[in-house]
Amino acid sequence: AQSVTQPDIHITVSEGASLELRCNYSYGATPYLFWYVQSPGQGLQLLLKYFSGDTLVQGIKGFEAEFKRSQSSFNLRKPSVHWSDAAEYFCAVGALYGGATNKLIFGTGTLLAVQP
């Protein structure tokens, strides 16, 4: 079965501290992996994506993620968290159907709180 697991429902970090959000996936085909961020009541903004190539991908706002096929993981990291990073983060897996992104399977999200 295709699924995405985000084991941490809620994480609190201090401003300036490092961050790692975990994501594990189960997917039968070659996975295309994404991290999205959602502020309260808002849509989803893409942070970064992995389609192929270098397994360490850089995204916006200083985020990066590493694809580890052997561990079926795609963890999101940031070396120094800012108060504006407080939001909900979703990991998603999909495929390409034609050229467009196929249906995405999302995890349940990790809610990040940043304390001063």
Added chain:
Amino acid sequence: DAGVTQSPTHLIKTRGQQVTLRCSPKSGHDTVSWYQQALGQGPQFIFQYYEEEERQRGNFPDRFSGHQFPNYSSELNVNALLLGDSALYLCASSSQDRNTEAFFGQGTRLTVV
């Protein structure tokens, strides 16, 4: 570039009613997908439209239907609304011609009372 736009932003309906939500894709995109996001959950795939046809469908009942117009815009229709249909409905667009990620709109918050 206007990005993906959805209307309305908020909607309140009564059980048993029908609702139509609208989505305009990002410029240059021809594929539209719809997702339902219940409170505290990740988005769940409803269906995807390309060339005015439904290409894929998630695990949603037939009460959920859609349409895509020649200009690539799309509608999501939900009949016989249930309280459990209350959610944020997200539209995402992408392109068949090149490898692109899905771009999401801000969503329509539907409340069924």
